[in-house]
Amino acid sequence: MGKNQYTSNVESGSTRTEIKHWVELFFSVKVIAMNSHRLPRKGRRMGPIMGHTMYYRRMIITLQPGYSIPPLRKKRT
Template identity: 90%
Template sequence: MDGIKYAVVTGKILRLLGKNQYTSNVESGSTKTEIKYWVELFFGVKVIAMNSHRLPRKGRRMGPMMGHTMHYRRMIITLPPVILFHLF
């Protein structure tokens, strides 16, 4: 579970929630199969599809030296639609 860093919340991601797509940043060395295994194991859901892309690095200056932030991989995980039954 160390590979999944944190969930991401932006305007685009709020629109994706309507399609049952959830987004989180993961370690750059993690593979799709590892992340799928951890999501299914810990959250108890079935993953339909996964998309991923690497985020661009941002420059950070520390005095005269120029460095870069750590870059993560962003995973978009698609889950099956939830069917709610109403019993009257």
């Protein structure tokens, strides 16, 4: 948050322009840059069959100065 950057995991089928549009619409902010990378899949064993988890992409969203995204999670009491 020091560089006005936020990270989020999204489905791998989502495009950068879709994510940028939804972030700007939902949070009323201006996005100036987006970077992404695919996270490695993890193996899951279900009996004798070896499976894998779904692919995810981690998006690093940079906002214009003066904009911020409020925290979404509330602390449990």
